[in-house]
Amino acid sequence: MSLIYKIATKASEFEQILTLNYRTFVEEIPQHEGNNSRTLIDKFHDENTYIVCMKEEQVIGMICVRSNRPFSLDGKIGEVEQHLPVAVENPCEIRLLAVDPEYRNGRAFLGLAQALIRYCLKLGYDAALISGTTREQKLYGQLGFQPFAYLTGDDKAAFQPMYLTKATFDEGIAGRILKEQINFLPGPATISESVKTALSASPYSHRSKGFEILLQTVQKKLTTLVNAKYVQILHGTGTLANDVVAGQLSLLPRKGLILVNGEFGERLVNHAERFGLDFDVIENSWGFPFEEERIVEVIRKEEYSWLWAVHSETSTGVLNDIDMLKKICQLYNLQLSLDCISSLGAVPLNLEGVLFTSGVSGKALASYSGLSFVFHNVEVHPNKSLPRYLDLGAYSVAGGIPYSQSSNLVTALAEALKRYDYPEEEYEIINQRYQLIRNGVEEAGLTILSEKNHSANTIMTVLLPEDISAKELGDNLYLNGYNLHYESSYLVAKNWMQISCINNVEENDIKKMLSILKGLCNADREPSVT
Incomplete structure (x- = not known):
């Protein structure tokens, strides 16, 4: 079974921590006096966060992190910042590194060091400090720890103050073999090397002919992918794209209908409220798709001109039925708009007959965040009642380039879209x-x-x-x-x-x-x- 690293939270884990602490720092390293309980409670136990290495239900290794000052090292050598060769702003103290002797083949030590650096980076610590036993200086060095100041302790148990930063960790054995985090996030996407290279190219003017051709190529690729007539590329997130859609809906007559069965449906409501749209809401329980009969029942009671919904509801994992929504809108003469931010590039899309659709570059398309899209199947014109940056017509009449744009982001997107030849x-x-x-x-x-x-x-x-x-x-x-x-x-x-x-x-x-x-x-x- 794989070794598992976790934050200790269970009583059974803490019982084993106290036993391992005793065996290591009383019986093996004579730092403390023995006792009949054969357990050792650290003086900072209540302030420590313990990262443990588990094999099934057994704690075979541990290391703890503490950020409260003063550190134990402060009490031994004075304020540690006065001795460090590097400037630090948010240090933490690492204590009680111990591994059961049966598992000291390096794997547990290595895993604890890697878990430690991940934990520290996640919490924003820029340096980790430790009193390392002189018996294990080679091991600490392999993990990236560097000595500073002077030895503490005594002849029986001497300790070297050491520090670890992201830079020193990367230079050690543990850092060199540490894999990047495996990404199961809905965004940002994992970026391929070719897309990274495209982003790092020298920027060039958005007013150049080269950029115009690049943008047209990307637009053609996007509209072909989803069977839409037009697309405008915006410099901003999906929130911007949905604000632009809300702006266009504000120009339509009569009230609209918004479907909600998750967090992102609720956000469409928020977009509509901020634009002062007149609309009703059909709300489903989170995790459940919409039923055609219920939508039709509501539409028959009132005259609506548009319907707005999320296709892939990221908060729940539900994929709402576009074909059903198209059929309803066609039958009752409603204009359909969709949020396809999480489905674009992940599932087949046919946006024929859909008025406005939002999408982004940084999810399934696997490019960098920072570009969003509004697909549309009718020509749009500028409207002075809309804020300049949210006026879809301003993009359309300017050939998609009304304002400054990043050639790097568009070049990276063009590279990412090559995956969609098939x-x-x-x-x-x-x-x-x-x-x-x-x-x-x-x-x-x-x-x-x-x-x-x-x-x-x-x-x-x-x-x-x-x-x-x-x-x-x-x-x-x-x-x-x-x-x-x-x-x-x-x-x-x-x-x-x-x-x-x-x-x-x-x-x-x-x-x-x-x-x-x-x-x-x-x-x-x-x-x-x-």
């Missing part, structure tokens, strides 16, 4: 990845919010039992090298975790993540110690 292949790869992950999650005994036949293959929302914290689970997966989505406010409030399938992740890495996910979930489920 889009069906990309869609199938994402679908296979989704099936593999979904099966693994369900085999781990966890529940997916959306039913399979109404699910987007881009992301899944995992419902966690009350005795498993999504925050703790996500943090622990991060320590093991996996980035999952769990920190957005709506996920925290519901104790949900999400796994995105849009990024290029090798099958072996997926299986390792699923194994660690299962191991963490199957760990002792006694109440956490607070």
Whole structure:
């Protein structure tokens, strides 16, 4: 079974920590006096965060992090900043590095160091300080620790003050073999080397003929991908694109209808409110698709001119039915607009008959965040009642270049779109990845919010039992090298975790993540110690 790294929270883990602490710093390194309980409680125990290495339910290694001042090193050598050869602003102290002698083959030490650096970077620490026993100076050096100041302790147990930064870690053995975090986030996307290279090219003027040709090429590629007549490329996020759509809807007669079955449907409502649109809402429970009969029932009671909905509801993993919405809108003479931010590039899209559609560069298209799109199937004209930057017509009449634009971002997007010469292949790869992950999650005994036949293959929302914290689970997966989505406010409030399938992740890495996910979930489920 793989070794698993996690933050200690369970009583059984802390019991083993106290025993390992005693065996290491009383019996092996004579730093403290012995006692009959054969356990050692650190003087900063209540302030420590313990990162432990687990083999099944056994704690085989540990290291702890503490940021409260004064550090123990401050008491031994004075203020540590006066001795450090590098400037630091937010240091932490690392203490109690210990591994069971049976597992001192380097793997556990290495894993603890890697988990430590991930933890420190996530919390914004720029240096980690340690009193390293002189018996293990070579090991500390391999992990990237550098000596400073002078020895402390005594002849029986001498210690060298040492520091670790991201730079020194990268130069050590642990840093050189540390893999990048495996990305299961819905954004930002994992960027290929060719797209990185494209972004780093020398910028050139957005008023040049070269940029005009580049933009037209990208626009053609995008409209062909989704079967739309026009697309305008905006410099901003999907929020900008949806504001632009809201601006266009404000020009339509009569009131509209917005469909909500998740966080991003609610955000469409917020866009509409800020533009002062006249609209009604059909709201479904999160995780459930819309029923045609219910929409039709509402439409028959009032005269609407437009309908706005999210295609792939990222917050729940539900894929709403575009064909059904098209049929309803055609039958009742409504103009349909869609948020396809999370579905563009991940599933086949046919936007024929859709008035306005929003999309972005930084999700399934796997380019850099910073560009968003508004697709449209009718010609649009400038309107002075709209803010200049939100006026879709201003982009259209200017050939897509009304204001300053970044040649680097558009060049990177052009490179990313080369994957879509044969889009069906990309869609199938994402679908296979989704099936593999979904099966693994369900085999781990966890529940997916959306039913399979109404699910987007881009992301899944995992419902966690009350005795498993999504925050703790996500943090622990991060320590093991996996980035999952769990920190957005709506996920925290519901104790949900999400796994995105849009990024290029090798099958072996997926299986390792699923194994660690299962191991963490199957760990002792006694109440956490607070």
